[in-house]
Amino acid sequence: MKTTEEKMNEWRKSLITKEERQKAENEAKLLGTAMQQLLPDIFEDRRAIPNCFLRGALFGMVRKGRRALVDNQPIFTMSQYQVSFTGHELDQNDLELWDTLMYLAKERNVDNELRISLYDLCQQMRLSFTKTAYVALGARLSRLQLGQVRIKASKKLFFGSLINNVYMEEGDHGRLVVEYNKKLTPLFTDGDYTLISVDIRHLLGDNQLARWLYNFYESHSEPIPFAIDFIQKLCRSDSEPKEFKRLLKNSLELVRKAHLSVNHKSKWDYEITNKNYLLIYPKGKTKKQLELFNKF
Numbered sequence: 001m002k003t004t005e006e007k008m009n010e011w012r013k014s015l016i017t018k019e020e021r022q023k024a025e026n027e028a029k030l031l032g033t034a035m036q037q038l039l040p041d042i043f044e045d046r047r048a049i050p051n052c053f054l055r056g057a058l059f060g061m062v063r064k065g066r067r068a069l070v071d072n073q074p075i076f077t078m079s080q081y082q083v084s085f086t087g088h089e090l091d092q093n094d095l096e097l098w099d100t101l102m103y104l105a106k107e108r109n110v111d112n113e114l115r116i117s118l119y120d121l122c123q124q125m126r127l128s129f130t131k132t133a134y135v136a137l138g139a140r141l142s143r144l145q146l147g148q149v150r151i152k153a154s155k156k157l158f159f160g161s162l163i164n165n166v167y168m169e170e171g172d173h174g175r176l177v178v179e180y181n182k183k184l185t186p187l188f189t190d191g192d193y194t195l196i197s198v199d200i201r202h203l204l205g206d207n208q209l210a211r212w213l214y215n216f217y218e219s220h221s222e223p224i225p226f227a228i229d230f231i232q233k234l235c236r237s238d239s240e241p242k243e244f245k246r247l248l249k250n251s252l253e254l255v256r257k258a259h260l261s262v263n264h265k266s267k268w269d270y271e272i273t274n275k276n277y278l279l280i281y282p283k284g285k286t287k288k289q290l291e292l293f294n295k296f
Contacts, residue, residue, distance in 0.1 A: 038185035046195040047099040050187035054219040059095040060236025087147030092211040194219040203258040210251035223280040
């Protein structure tokens, strides 16, 4: 039988738990009113994306007709993040839609809900307004709403859907209504995000691997060498190693040309070593980097 002192200690612990819970609720309410303050400044030709979305397989490769439904699946990612996901696997198209919606939230000073026509949304994403695009956007919105993500990044912890709700207004000219999940906005704090060029992404077209590679390496100011098999896990490719290496070379060349097309002075370059390491040179093959990468 518990003593009076033990019961008092348990009661004190329960009070602390309630206080912490109340603090969390208050912080959530604060975030609800501070969404615009927490979102980064916007640029018409760039999109801000949290690095935890770019440095792992959360928005990885999905082969046509092979989109898996997963339950609380750990996501392979860089060591500073812990990510798990429940839902239909997400890809680069889903990420592009999400970051476009976040851009529109800032650009149109939205507090909670975005109302937008499908035509306008297609224009924002540089898509032709066709039935195919309409169906594809519907599927992507559904995955973003129904999927459940758990992210731990430093002192930040998020669990929930990437958008809270989505529906069409009634009427012949009904607009799409997207309700944001405001609890996501702290993922942008502490500068832990990257500005992605819309122009370069557009030039990469439907090449999912090229888009993933561009996003991943853009999130590193000084990319370090990674083994090709590590890169394959990070982007969630299920290709055979030999085939992945071939796809990797083609995709990297596409990224290089896209950089050069947008910035004619770009010296962005890459190299795959005999030891199967991928080396990225954001500003060209400088003497310092060549010396640093010599052992790979």
